[in-house]
Every structure is written in structure tokens, then in C-alpha cells.
Amino acid sequence: MAERRCIVTGDHGDPASGTLIRFVCGPDGQVVPDLKGNLPGRGAWVKTSRAAVEQAVAKRAFARGFKKQVAAADDLPHMVEALLESRALAALGFARKAGERSTGSGKVDSRIRNDKALALLHATDGADDGLRKLRQAIFSATGLEDGIPVFRTFTADQMSLALGANHVIHAAMTTGGAAKNALSRIRQLERYRAG
Numbered sequence: 001m002a003e004r005r006c007i008v009t010g011d012h013g014d015p016a017s018g019t020l021i022r023f024v025c026g027p028d029g030q031v032v033p034d035l036k037g038n039l040p041g042r043g044a045w046v047k048t049s050r051a052a053v054e055q056a057v058a059k060r061a062f063a064r065g066f067k068k069q070v071a072a073a074d075d076l077p078h079m080v081e082a083l084l085e086s087r088a089l090a091a092l093g094f095a096r097k098a099g100e101r102s103t104g105s106g107k108v109d110s111r112i113r114n115d116k117a118l119a120l121l122h123a124t125d126g127a128d129d130g131l132r133k134l135r136q137a138i139f140s141a142t143g144l145e146d147g148i149p150v151f152r153t154f155t156a157d158q159m160s161l162a163l164g165a166n167h168v169i170h171a172a173m174t175t176g177g178a179a180k181n182a183l184s185r186i187r188q189l190e191r192y193r194a195g
Contacts, residue, residue, distance in 0.1 A: 004045040007065040008052045013045075018188035020045045021053070021080065023062065031062045031072040033080050035087060042066060048188055051195040053077040084189040089154065091182035092121075092162035100179035102172045103165045105130055111172040112137045112148060119149045119173045119183050123156035126169040134170060151186050 003012045004020055013019040015037060022034040022043040034043065044065030046056050056062055057072045073079070095101050102111050111117040112134065120138075122131045131150070138148045159168040173179040 004043075006047040006052065007044050007061045008055045008059070009047050011047055013047070015045065018184060018191065019048050021048050021192075023065075025062075025066050025068070025070050029070050031070050031076060033076070033083055035083055048191045049195040050077050050081060050192055053080055081189075081192060084185070084192055085154075088182065088185040088189045089158060089162045091178070091185045092159070093164075095173060095176070095178040095182045096163050098176055098178035100174045100176035101163055102174065103163055103168045103170065105134065105170050108134060108170045108172040109137045111174060113141050115141065116174050117148050117172040118175060118179055119151060119186075121154065121159060121171040121173065121186075122150055122152050123154065123159055123169045124152050125155050126152075130169060149183075151190065153186055153190060 004015055005012050006020060015022060022037050022045055023031050024034045024039045024041045024043055026032045031044075032039070037043075044062055046052050046061075054077045057074065057076050060072075062070050062072050092101070102108055108117070108120060112120070120134060122134070135145060135150070139145050142148065154162070156167060156169055159171060160166060163171055173183055
């Protein structure tokens with residue numbers, strides 16, 4: 001897909017990289033997020049950032065992007081975040097079904113030390129001590145403190161539900177297409193939240 005330009009910042013980006021979010025104008029004139037990029041009609045692109053979406057709503061940038069009067073709900077930034085989070089959690093569920101994840105500190109530690117972990121997930125409400133131990137395993141296995149990316153994106157309840165296990169605090173995403181897709185969606189959510 002060709003590069004697109006953010007209607008707020010003017011930055012260019014490749015939509016496939018997850019750095020831009022597409023919006024379309026619905027039949028009722030409402031601005032609708034199109035995360036899959038497959039809804040019909042002219043698209044307007046906004047940088048994957050909550051702050052950029054907030055600016056687009058506040059400054060009426062969507063009207064300029066669509067070249068007509070449109071209505072953007074005040075809660076559009078929250079709606080986009082909820083959709084990105086839902087997509088990321090659904091992708092984690094697919095990784096679980098594909099067998100491309102491990103849960104529990106012992107199994108996660110083993111994946112790290114056997115060079116089979118693409119990334120780690122640590123619950124936002126999990127204790128820092130458990131994460132410290134896994135970071136030591138990462139350093140031991142890779143020689144780098146940040147040799148494997150660690151994401152603190154979801155609560156233990158969210159991770160437990162998505163990964164089909166009880167009280168998940170730590171998870172390792174292993175090799176495979178489903179795990180890579182889940183990590184791509186998690187990175188997009190993190191990018192949106194960080195702004």
C-alpha cells in the first residue's frame with residue numbers, strides 16, 4: 001500500500017506498519033475508525049496516537065480530510081483505544097490456539113533460556129519482583145537487559161481470558177505467525193497509548 005499522510009501532523013507513513021489509523025465517513029456523516037482498512041469510501045489517516053486522534057476531533061481535521069462536514073464523537077479517542085485493545089487481545093487468543101505462547105514463570109523462564117521467546121508479556125497488576133527475575137533470565141540468555149521485548153499492556157484478568165489460563169501474570173510469545181501478529185497489534189496499541 002502507498003504511503004499516506006496524517007491529517008493532523010502531516011507525517012507520512014505506511015499503513016501496513018501500524019503507524020497510521022484509517023477513518024472513514026459513515027452514511028450518517030459520523031467518523032468511524034477502520035482498523036482493518038477495508039471499509040468503503042474515502043479514508044482519512046491519523047497517526048497512531050491518542051493525542052493525534054484527540055487533536056483531529058478538537059481541531060475538526062476530519063472535515064478537512066474528507067472535504068465535507070462530518071461529525072466526530074468526543075469519545076472517538078477512547079473508542080479507538082478500546083478497538084485496538086480488543087484486536088490485540090483477540091490476536092493473543094489466536095496465538096494461544098496456535099500453541100504459540102507459554103504461561104507461568106517457570107515455563108516462561110525456560111522459553112527465554114532456550115531462545116524460543118519472541119517477547120514477554122507481564123500483567124500491569126503483576127508484582128515487579130517476578131518481572132525482575134525474568135529480566136535476569138533475559139540477560140543470562142542474551143547478554144542484554146533488553147534482549148527480549150517486555151510488554152506491560154494488559155491486566156492479569158485480561159491476559160488470563162485471552163490466553164485461556166488462570167491468573168496469568170507472565171507469558172512468553174513464541175515463534176510463529178499468530179504470535180507475530182499478536183505482537184504487531186500489541187505494539188500498535190502501545191504506540192497509540194504512548195502517543
